[in-house]
Amino acid sequence: MMERVNRVALIGTGSVGSSYAFALLNQGVADELVLIDLHKDKAEGDAMDLNHGLAFAPANKKIWFGSYEDCELADIVVITAGANQKPGETRLDLLEKNTAIFKTIVESVMRSGFDGIFIVATNPVDILTYMTWEFSGLPVNKVIGSGTILDTARLRFQLSEYFNVDTRNVHAYIMGEHGDSELPVWSHANVGGRSVFDRIQDHPDKYDITDLDTIFEQVRDAAYHIIERKGATHYGIAMGLVRLTKAVLHNENAVLTISGYVNGSYGVDDLYIGVPAIVNRKGVTEIIQLDLNEEEKGKFTESASILKTTMEPVLKKYLNKDPQAGKK
Ligand SMILES: NC(=O)C1=CN([C@@H]2O[C@H](COP(=O)(O)OP(=O)(O)OC[C@H]3O[C@@H](n4cnc5c(N)ncnc54)[C@H](O)[C@@H]3O)[C@@H](O)[C@H]2O)C=CC1
Numbered sequence: 001m002m003e004r005v006n007r008v009a010l011i012g013t014g015s016v017g018s019s020y021a022f023a024l025l026n027q028g029v030a031d032e033l034v035l036i037d038l039h040k041d042k043a044e045g046d047a048m049d050l051n052h053g054l055a056f057a058p059a060n061k062k063i064w065f066g067s068y069e070d071c072e073l074a075d076i077v078v079i080t081a082g083a084n085q086k087p088g089e090t091r092l093d094l095l096e097k098n099t100a101i102f103k104t105i106v107e108s109v110m111r112s113g114f115d116g117i118f119i120v121a122t123n124p125v126d127i128l129t130y131m132t133w134e135f136s137g138l139p140v141n142k143v144i145g146s147g148t149i150l151d152t153a154r155l156r157f158q159l160s161e162y163f164n165v166d167t168r169n170v171h172a173y174i175m176g177e178h179g180d181s182e183l184p185v186w187s188h189a190n191v192g193g194r195s196v197f198d199r200i201q202d203h204p205d206k207y208d209i210t211d212l213d214t215i216f217e218q219v220r221d222a223a224y225h226i227i228e229r230k231g232a233t234h235y236g237i238a239m240g241l242v243r244l245t246k247a248v249l250h251n252e253n254a255v256l257t258i259s260g261y262v263n264g265s266y267g268v269d270d271l272y273i274g275v276p277a278i279v280n281r282k283g284v285t286e287i288i289q290l291d292l293n294e295e296e297k298g299k300f301t302e303s304a305s306i307l308k309t310t311m312e313p314v315l316k317k318y319l320n321k322d323p324q325a326g327k328k
Pocket residue numbers: 011012013014015016017036037038039042080081082083084085094098101104105120121122123124125146147150178232233234237
């Protein structure tokens with residue numbers, strides 16, 4: 001019996017989108033990839049360019065420049081379209097213009113008859129994931145934001161440099177807003193199974209607990225540092241999005257820090273926010289409830305409250321909804 005081919009539709013082939021398409025092709029993850037962008041020439045040019053790499057790709061794939069009708073048969077629609085931060089701008093500053101863009105995009109995707117999984121990366125990602133869920137009418141498990149997947153990868157990298165251990169043996173999460181109010185979950189961070197606190201105590205000559213603050217600042221502010229230098233960040237998030245795509249298409253039950261719908265856990269209601277979650281072919285099947293310490297709980301609640309307050313104007317304007325109303 002022939003296995004059904006899987007299809008990813010990518011909306012937005014700018015820096016993040018085209019890097020994602022390139023990484024997806026190189027890792028041989030999707031059978032079909034359709035590229036869609038308001039700037040049609042860019043999407044068409046990318047499709048042509050990527051097709052010229054097929055001879056060197058791990059498997060034969062189909063890539064084309066398409067339209068919203070192609071989303072009907074897509075397993076996943078990845079959205080990386082919209083404005084990015086200019087130097088000095090925060091992610092939250094992008095809310096108004098990107099919500100307007102998302103309304104058009106998500107409604108166009110849904111008109112095609114799409115019934116797959118949305119993966120959202122555009123900023124502010126937590127709020128735009130919420131808006132995608134509302135605009136689409138799909139169940140919460142089928143709408144996923146990249147959340148703190150990139151921040152978690154940045155934290156693992158910084159810790160791996162500090163402790164001189166392979167990044168893949170460092171386990172630590174960033175939770176909360178993908179943005180300035182995010183938090184490191186030190187209480188569950190470990191290197192090769194040994195907690196970061198124990199590891200620091202094991203080598204007091206080399207390590208100091210106060211260095212963790214500097215490590216976190218580097219993670220939280222990484223996007224600003226990169227944007228100052230080259231105008232955008234795209235490779236890290238592109239690889240994070242491929243990781244998420246693979247978790248869905250390969251039904252992995254992978255634990256990733258994504259922007260998931262939280263309604264009751266972590267003391268938060270009716271919000272998309274960065275949390276560890278189990279991801280498989282159905283999307284997000286479980287938000288993992290960690291035992292955060294008091295300081296972490298406080299920071300998570302504060303981050304959630306910042307997101308709620310920030311999203312108030314778009315909830316009112318587009319959905320006539322009061323974000324403080326709580327549980328649905
Ligand atoms: N979640 C994360 O961790 C990260 C998120 N981002 C975000 O990703 C988004 C994209 O960033 P870049 O790729 O650097 O921007 P970019 O400006 O290079 O690309 C944006 C693309 O969106 C397209 N677009 C705009 N309106 C559209 C519409 N209505 N329909 C279809 N396509 C449309 C543009 O033509 C352009 O090709 C930004 O919001 C950025 O902040 C960036 C890095 C990391």
